Structures are given as structure tokens and as C-alpha cells.
Amino acid sequence: MAIPNALSIAGIDPSGGAGIYADLKAFSALRAYGMGVVAALTAQNTRTVSGVHGVPPEFVRQQLDTLFDDVRVDSAKIGMLGTSAIARAVSDGLHGRVPSHLVVDPVMVAKSGDALLSPEATATLIELVLPLATVITPNLPEAGVLLRARAPDSLSEMRRAAEHLRRLLPDDGRRWVLLKGGHLAGSALADATDLLHDGDRMIELSAPRIDTRNTHGTGCTLSAAIAALLPQRADVEAAVREAKAYLTESIRRSGELSVGTGHGPVHHFHRFWNTPQAR
């Protein structure tokens, strides 16, 4: 099968655990050629985001135009956009050439708790960006903001929220919501359960919850993994199941890395690197 060209449109996390750098690692580990259009720079480590510097929207647009002029984009993911103007530039830049596989991760808050999306940008995200997606991947607080409701805090509330979220997407039978349950019940559960919903089927995806602080970039890694796999698998369900399994193993093996003193990154290349601890 041809190697897909996968694009991340997102922010830069210098610590490499989240954002475009993490996306490129996930793309590479899952056999996709990785590319990145930078929407925002952050000053960030595993503990905090100390600053955000949005790329001028015209230059986000120029990156997209120049790339698409030359390169076939088989699949893309959209992550941190930062501001309403940048979200608009991305939506305009994709006009008429939305990749057949597009994952939108509506990033709003970093693992450290720092805001990554201005409040007025939420409306732009809902109006202009979410409708382009094949799959959207909100976490529970993001689901609350998108639905203007309290964040779901049980599996049954998650089911209802997934149904409501699906209604934010076009009704053409090819759009999915992946509602991520990482934040459920103060993380005291044995499983990390996500719901995958297409307006018809409600698929529960459970994996063992790993007891670790190394969850920096789990959301970025999952959405990038889905984007890498969508062109390579028979359907959305198969791509998402495999992406979740890849993420779970990346979290499980994160202790082989030693990066920072806060929420450390996951191990994107666990399949390829044989570290002594692994044997």
C-alpha cells in the first residue's frame, strides 16, 4: 500500500511531547510521511505553558497554500489553533481541498491546565472547523464547552454528550465523534474508556488505565495516530481501535523515557527501540 502523506496543523511544544513534534513521531511510527503547518508557537515544558505566540493568520494560510500547491495530502489532523483568526485562516486554507481523512482535535486546555484557545475562538471552531472533520476527538471538558453544558462525568452522560456532539457535524453519514474519557471520575477507574459514535452506532473503546504521570500529549498522539491510520485501514472504527491500542502501549512504555519533572511524554517509538528496561 502507498505511504500516505499526513499533515498536522497545530502548535509547537518545544518539549516534544505534544503538538506537531509529537504528531510527527506518531505519524512516523505508524508508517505515514509526516508534515506540519504551524499555527502557534508555545513556550512549554512538562509542567507548564509559559507563553503562546500565534502565527500571523496570513502566514498560516501561506503555509497551507504553498504546501497544497505541490504535495498530495492524504490525511490531516488539526490541533491547537489558538485564536479565532487562525481558525478562520485554516478553514479558508482548506476550502475546496479538505483531505478525505481529517481529524479535528478541539484543543482548548493543556494537560498543565493552561488555556490554549481564546474563548471567542470556540464559536469559530464550531462553525467553520468542526464541520470539515471526519472524526472529532474532544476530551470531557472540551465536550462541555462545545455543548455549552457541564462536562460529562459518567459513562451514561458521555453517551448523551457523544450524541449531541455528533449533531455539530454534517449529516452525511460519514462523520464520527470520538469522545475521550481520560478525565472521567478523577482518573480513579481501572479503564480508560472512549466512545466512538457516528450517529448510529455507539462503540465503547476501553483500554487498561495505566498508572503514570506520563500523559503529556496523549490527546495529540491519539488524534495523529488516527490520521496516520485512516488512509491505511478499511474503516474509521478499525483505524481508531488501532490508534487507541498504539497510544495505550505508548503510555505503558513511557517510563523508558526520562523527560522533565511534570507530566512526561509517551513513548512513540516503543515498537522500534529496545531499551534495557524493556527486556
Ligand SMILES: Nc1ncnc2c1ncn2[C@@H]1O[C@H](COP(=O)(O)OP(=O)(O)OP(=O)(O)O)[C@@H](O)[C@H]1O
Ligand atoms: N492513564 C491512562 N492510561 C491509558 N489511557 C489513558 C490514560 N489517560 C488517558 N488515556 C487515554 O488517552 C487518550 C487521551 O485522552 P484524554 O481524555 O486524556 O485526552 P486529552 O485531555 O485531550 O489529552 P491531552 O491533555 O494530551 O490533550 C484517550 O484515549 C484516553 O482514554
Ligand SMILES: [Mg+2]
Ligand atoms: Mg487534548
